[in-house]
Amino acid sequence: MMSWTAAMSVGVPELDEDHKKLVGAINALSANAGGADRTTAVRQCLMRLRRYAEFHFAREERVMAACGYPEASGHKEEHTGFIAYVQEVTREFDDDPEDFAAEKAEELLEFLRNWLAHHILIVDMQYRPFAEHNAKARQVAREFKSAEVWWSV
Numbered sequence: 846m847m848s849w850t851a852a853m854s855v856g857v858p859e860l861d862e863d864h865k866k867l868v869g870a871i872n873a874l875s876a877n878a879g880g881a882d883r884t885t886a887v888r889q890c891l892m893r894l895r896r897y898a899e900f901h902f903a904r905e906e907r908v909m910a911a912c913g914y915p916e917a918s919g920h921k922e923e924h925t926g927f928i929a930y931v932q933e934v935t936r937e938f939d940d941d942p943e944d945f946a947a948e949k950a951e952e953l954l955e956f957l958r959n960w961l962a963h964h965i966l967i968v969d970m971q972y973r974p975f976a977e978h979n980a981k982a983r984q985v986a987r988e989f990k991s992a993e994v995w996w997s998v
């Protein structure tokens with residue numbers, strides 16, 4: 846089990862809330878990947894990842910634009926890579942859900958844990974000095990649906 850810690854804070858509460866939900870999605874899959882409900886757990890995780898990509902990446906990209914973060918385009922490319930991965934894995938899952946849940950759930954978890962360690966802790970952290978205490982960044986962050994909304998799927 847992983848837990849969100851202050852060391853993961855990117856300085857914008859709305860983005861931190863999104864990141865906490867991702868940690869929760871990883872933990873939920875991790876807890877159920879070896880159990881009888883693993884197919885349901887993988888299906889739910891994939892739905893959450895699609896919603897995460899839709900709402901969280903959009904929010905984060907607007908925040909980076911609002912605070913004039915100079916490395917935004919390289920950062921967005923990583924988001925595009927995540928979306929492509931989730932689409933690919935969703936196709937594989939839809940092809941044979943039971944088989945995917947039995948054979949590939951651990952790979953999916955590994956990808957997500959690496960994403961947390963690399964993307965959130967390193968890449969996201971680089972915009973923190975620009976976004977933290979930036980009123981415009983905070984304002985655009987609030988314009989997107991809250992984490993509670995994209996999480997409840």
Ligand SMILES: [Fe+2]
Pocket residue numbers: 905920924964968969
């Ligand atoms: Fe990001």
